[in-house]
Amino acid sequence: MPSIQPLSLDHPALLRTRNFIGHAWCDGLDGQHLEVSNPATGAVFASVADSGAADAARAADAAHAAFPAWSRRTARERAQLIKRWHALILEHREDLARIISTEQGKPLQESRGEVLYGASYVEWFAEEATRISGEIVAEAVPGRKMLVLKEPVGVVAAITPWNFPLAMIARKIAPALAAGCTVVAKPAEDTPLTALALVYLAEKAGLPAGVLNIVTASRANTPAVVDAWLADGRVRKITFTGSTPVGKHLARESAGTLKKLSLELGGNAPFIVFDDADIDAAVDGLMASKFRNGGQTCVCPNRVYVQAGVHDHFVARLALRVAALQVGPATEEASQIGPMINARAVDKIARHVEDAVAKGARVVTGGERVRLDDGPHYYAPTVLTHATPQMALSCEETFGPVAAIFRFTDEEEVVRDANDTPFGLAAYFYSNDVRRIWRVAQALETGIVGVNEGAIASEAAPFGGVKESGYGREGSRHGLDDYMHTKYICQGQLG
Secondary structure (H helix, E strand, O other), X not given: OOOOOXXXXXXXXXXXXXXXXXXXXXXXXXXXXXXEEOOOOOOEEEEEEOOOHHHHHHXXXXXXXXXXXXXXXXXXXXXXXXXXXXXXXXXOHHHHHHHHHHHHOOXXXXXXXXXXXXXXXXXXXXXXXOOOOOEEEOOOXXXXXXXXXXXXXXXXXXXXXXXXXXXXXXXXXXXHHHHOOEEEEEOOOOOHHHHHHHHHHHHHHOOOOOOEEEOOOOOOOHHHHHHHHHHOOOEEEEEEEOOXXXXXXXXXXXXXXXXXXXXXXXXXXXXXXXXXXOHHHHHHHHHHHHOHHHHOOOOOEEEEEEEHHHHHHHHHHHHHHHHOOOEOOOOOOOOOEOOOOOHHHHHHHHHHHHHHHHOOOEEEEOOOEEEEOOEEEEEOOEEEEOOOOOOHHHOOOOOOOEEEEEXXXXXXXXXXXXXXXXXXXXXXXEOOOHHHHHHHHHHOOOOEEEEOOOOOOOOOOOEOOEEOOEEOOEOOHHHHHHHEEEEEEEEOOOO
């Protein structure tokens, strides 16, 4: 077993290793622990509680007890507390970035960006809390008043992934708190420390006891934690970001108590470059959207379609940019592609590339594992051409730094191929034809479309998918709706 190598922080108190339940930092009831390691080196640098069903129940108890008082707080009071949380996140952004890079593997520059991105959701929903409003419906019968109110759903269970360990949990907790809900949360087993640090800052901001609770668990114990919340009728909403199979399990198992669900699931994003596109802009957009976090994002382009007239030019420009990307440890400032999250991730990337090559793809650059002095979990940024629908990478998320190029001839063909997937999270295309822009944007079966733009995420925009990419929206003014009920009040005998 590797020895624990402590993480150096300016504010060591941010490194929390225990559950937070009812305003107390506590070990799991059975005393088990989960080791947290650097994905590049495998070196263990922390050990957190490995929780079970009893810990999940304790967290739900605390959240349920805190809900009445928290939901009765004025919107302005909730907003002020959330704004204090936002200020503390910004104050500790460098330490938070170090934690992200060390446990998740993304380069420091990207981790700093994630802290600011996650903080933007906290600020946004602090402001949206004061804008929650109902309506008065025009009376249909004399002497009757009809009103519509928005009320918090109750206890929310937030289950988050490893690829954006701060941003994903921030954009779930912030709207829940703004709406007046209380929260139980379980971060991914690979990246618990970022979420624990975020909750610690929420505690310091002054959140009342039981309003926000978090438990950590290993891959083996996660089903027990989540199933406890699924079976608990007091937990009225599940918000989950992760794989489609897990999302389907949550949908099935939550039916017994008819919980409200927000599911942001798998993707298979197309990126389309038409003959009339600005090629330099399209290459810039693909670099931004494909290689962020080493390709380990749910909205990364997975299939790159380039029209025949510009195919060769586009591939040549892209290959130069991809070959120049610096692969290295996340904590080095020059690194642009860090380690993948674990050995399983590298194995999947290698399998996809090998399958594609066996079926006729050509490697333009990359296409191999990279072993650096600090560890083996790296893969070279890769460009493949001659991709076809028969390859595994066309129907499975590669979740790595691999751009597979498909050549196409006409608009109707590429729209059909882009939509030929059960997923529908994001899509991108580049064109300077105004009429084509509206045709294609409306024809693509996704919840998000980037038109001549590769960086699409924003706290002010609704984020979510269609088909098997889930339902519900995060961010924007719509982001509060999934945490609230609509109540109709009819008062009579007023004539």
